[in-house]
Amino acid sequence: MIELRRHNAAFCGPCFLHYTRQQVRKAIDEFEMFSPGDRVLVAVSGGKDSLGLWDILLDLGYQADGLYLGLGIGEYSDSSGSYARAFAASRDARLIEIDLPADYGYDIPTGSLAARRAPCSACGLSKRHLFNKAALDGGYDAVATGHNLDDEAAVLFGNVLRWNTDYLGRQLPVLPGEQGFVRKVKPLVRLDEREMAAYCVVRGIDYIVEECPMAEGNRHLGYKEALNAVEERSPGAKAAFYSEFLSKASPLFRPLAVASRDGGLQACIRCGSPTTGEVCAFCSLAERAVALGPTRRAAAGGS
Numbered sequence: 010m011i012e013l014r015r016h017n018a019a020f021c022g023p024c025f026l027h028y029t030r031q032q033v034r035k036a037i038d039e040f041e042m043f044s045p046g047d048r049v050l051v052a053v054s055g056g057k058d059s060l061g062l063w064d065i066l067l068d069l070g071y072q073a074d075g076l077y078l079g080l081g082i083g084e085y086s087d088s089s090g091s092y093a094r095a096f097a098a099s100r101d102a103r104l105i106e107i108d109l110p111a112d113y114g115y116d117i118p119t120g121s122l123a124a125r126r127a128p129c130s131a132c133g134l135s136k137r138h139l140f141n142k143a144a145l146d147g148g149y150d151a152v153a154t155g156h157n158l159d160d161e162a163a164v165l166f167g168n169v170l171r172w173n174t175d176y177l178g179r180q181l182p183v184l185p186g187e188q189g190f191v192r193k194v195k196p197l198v199r200l201d202e203r204e205m206a207a208y209c210v211v212r213g214i215d216y217i218v219e220e221c222p223m224a225e226g227n228r229h230l231g232y233k234e235a236l237n238a239v240e241e242r243s244p245g246a247k248a249a250f251y252s253e254f255l256s257k258a259s260p261l262f263r264p265l266a267v268a269s270r271d272g273g274l275q276a277c278i279r280c281g282s283p284t285t286g287e288v289c290a291f292c293s294l295a296e297r298a299v300a301l302g303p304t305r306r307a308a309a310g311g312s
């Protein structure tokens with residue numbers, strides 16, 4: 010039996026699978042993420058959320074291919090790639106692979122050093138760019154990520170703590186495709202971390218359990234702990250925090266996000282991606298990271 014306190018319910022295995030798929034279907038329909046004829050590229054990290062999402066989309070009959078990005082974070086990347094490949098093989102599904110060190114000449118530890126930014130920030134920037142590029146190159150209608158309710162509630166909490174009005178205006182489960190950006194969707198926003206782990210266990214999906222070693226001390230982990238403490242006392246609080254934000258507060262912030270973005274976009278002179286400057290943030294990060302060279306890369310702990 011799987012107990013879900015926030016729904017005041019308990020499910021057996023088959024009913025839990027039905028519940029999980031229904032939650033994904035509801036999110037897709039409610040936010041008009043994509044339609045049955047669309048080609049979806051699922052960004053898979055080898056973790057429970059993205060592999061579970063890919064599995065659910067295939068079972069719901071969507072045309073969903075996978076995209077795995079090798080970040081060059083030592084053994085963690087080797088192992089996460091193996092889980093993604095094993096899942097793709099088990100479902101006879103197509104997995105596109107991009108390897109940051111082999112294809113772009115740098116890894117995340119070096120990128121972080123070169124950009125003088127936290128690893129997750131250099132990593133997020135690289136991921137956003139490469140997900141978009143892969144989707145454009147492959148003619149996909151949308152990129153789907155495995156961000157779940159806990160992820161979105163933690164980001165929201167961080168944005169509210171600082172009243173980041175610009176980010177609050179953009180924090181949506183669907184970002185429309187426009188001006189060189191492919192549509193981005195988060196079909197797991199109605200499911201939490203525990204539910205996704207249970208889903209994978211019931212379905213027999215093997216996934217990487219370890220968190221990224223570079224994410225240690227990441228601010229969002231603290232926000233998740235704080236929200237879990239609230240959830241423990243008031244089951245359902247986390248889901249309400251996020252869903253009520255979407256229905257009541259998000260529309261108020263949206264005009265601010267649009268205004269801040271109205272600076273005008275142009276094509277990056279290196280790669281053609283939309284950017285506000287001459288060279289996009291990805292190309293300038295890659296250039297600086299490659300320039301650090303192999304010696305500095307080894308010193309940064311990269312493989």
Ligand code: AMP
Pocket residue numbers: 051052053054058059076077078079080153154155156160
């Ligand atoms: P994270 O930023 O690690 O919390 O991951 C959020 C989502 O980004 C995951 O659910 C995946 O959809 C996607 N993702 C993260 N890492 C990778 C990766 N190495 N390759 C492809 N997709 C990834």
Ligand code: FES
Pocket residue numbers: 080117128129130132133221222223224
């Ligand atoms: Fe990006 Fe860890 S997965 S820094």
Ligand code: ZN
Pocket residue numbers: 277278279280281282288289290291292293
């Ligand atoms: Zn560029």
